[in-house]
Amino acid sequence: MNELTVLPVPPGAAALNVLPQLASILDGAAPAALPVPAFDQRETRRLTDALRPGDPIDDGIALVVATSGTTGVPKGAMLTAAALRASGEATHARLGGPGSWLLALPAHHIAGMQVLLRSVLAGTEPVVIDVTEGFDPAALPSAVEAMTSRRRYTSLVPTQLVKALDHPGAVAALACLDGVLLGGAATPASVLQRAQDSGITVVRTYGMSETCGGCVYDGVPLDGARVRIERDGRVLLGGPMLASGYRGIPDHLAFAEPGWFRTDDAGSLTDGILSITGRLDEAISTGGLTVVPQVVEAALNEHPAVRECAVFGLPDERLGRRVTAAVVAEPGTLPTLDELRQFVERTLDATAAPRELHLVDALPLRGPGKVDHRALESRFG
Structure with a gap:
């Protein structure tokens, strides 16, 4: 049994400094790591207090990624190297092949971390937009121009897309990409329509830290991912990208059924297409x-x-x-x-x-x- 270490993730282009360690993590050659924002001492303290780096952790765990909650006590999803690889490979397979990635999200959260991990799997170096002081859509044109691979992708949250749609240069830049993954929150239909009318290839993703990020794209599970709906409408997710439980909470009900994660979302499956209808809790x-x-x-x-x-x-x-x-x-x-x-x-x-x-x-x-x-x-x- 090894110990959980801290992985400080710097802001901006300096985030690329963690790529060698992430490569070792994916190869199973590095100890388990907890990504924390190197630029935010208060958030780092909140995460380390809750998830206890330095304490033992099960062998095989590669990353412990905090849930995205900004209030309360965070939970840490324990992800294996195999789960992270399965997620990245399934993403590239769905999008049309490996390529270069644009990082425009905080890299200590699962969506941003996955941009770095997918880049490692693809053998490419991501281009980075510094979002420490907020997302500036004016930075998109030069960032996209710096991406040299045949296929190019990025991952955004809806608030960033809304800002980008009001900036003509940003819209043109995003329209050059082969895929703009959009997740983290529900996206208004009007925003999606504006993006599509502007030629932006939006891929709506659904998932969370407990599934290595998005595991359902445009309502269709990635290769290997599984979706089930319980009688109360609760969405359950399974597959090789599933977390191995929560750090320090072995009996959490979300992982009570082996091979499945119980979300707090309600949804429906129609002809194999998942639609999320709302939250079952009050978050x-x-x-x-x-x-x-x-x-x-x-x-x-x-x-x-x-x-x-x-x-x-x-x-x-x-x-x-x-x-x-x-x-x-x-x-x-x-x-x-x-x-x-x-x-x-x-x-x-x-x-x-x-x-x-x-x-x-x-x-x-x-x-x-x-x-x-x-x-x-x-x-x-």
């Missing part, structure tokens, strides 16, 4: 990341002007879902959205801060004192 997928409402509510409840609150998601063309708060204010107070956003950002990631505020006289309830989040979504959505 909000916003901008490709996940916000847990209860954690944001706990933060808001510390504000002196907040008597009661509920946090929920509403459809958003740019983010997929936007974090929204309904607040019952203390008498004589009138908290503003900016005030509450700044307050939340003192303790949580900015992604968790509400982007919309509704002051209400009372919160709708269902059962004995339980807030009815769906009623709020219906009322304000």
Whole structure:
């Protein structure tokens, strides 16, 4: 049994420095590694506190990739080299063959890490756009021009595509690529239509850290991937790219059935095509990341002007879902959205801060004192 090590991933072009270690990881010649953002000490501390590098880990584990949640305690999906290889090879097979990749995502998350891993498998060096200070679509034309392989790909989240569609040079650059993988959140139909009308080859992906990233492309499972729908509509995923469980949580219900991962998504299969209809839990997928409402509510409840609150998601063309708060204010107070956003950002990631505020006289309830989040979504959505 070996020990989990830390893999600091630098920002920008310096991320390429980790390629030799990733090659060793894929070959099974390096110890298990936990990718962390070298530029973000607070996030690094959050991940290391939860996932305990230095402690023993099962032999065969190559990477421990944190789930994308920006609030609460992260879980670490334990991925083997075989799972990572299966994912990368199936991706290239579906897209039409190996090629060069453009990295425009944080590389310590699974989607960005997969861009680096696929590049290693393809024997190519990725081109990198620095997104440390945010995604700038103006950087796309020169980045795409620097890609020299016959086939060229990138991976984006919907918020990046929305920005790119407002920049003519970025649109032209993306239209030159053989595939733009789009995942991490639901994409509004209007955005997809605009992209397709602009000649961009969008490939909608579905998956998560627990499946080495996307394992269903445009509703069709990759080679080897399996999809099953339970009676309650829950989506289950299986196949060679499946994680070996969560770090330190051997009995987690998500992996209770050998060979399958129980998602929190509801969906349907029609003629072998998977459609995702929504979340079975109350988590909000916003901008490709996940916000847990209860954690944001706990933060808001510390504000002196907040008597009661509920946090929920509403459809958003740019983010997929936007974090929204309904607040019952203390008498004589009138908290503003900016005030509450700044307050939340003192303790949580900015992604968790509400982007919309509704002051209400009372919160709708269902059962004995339980807030009815769906009623709020219906009322304000």
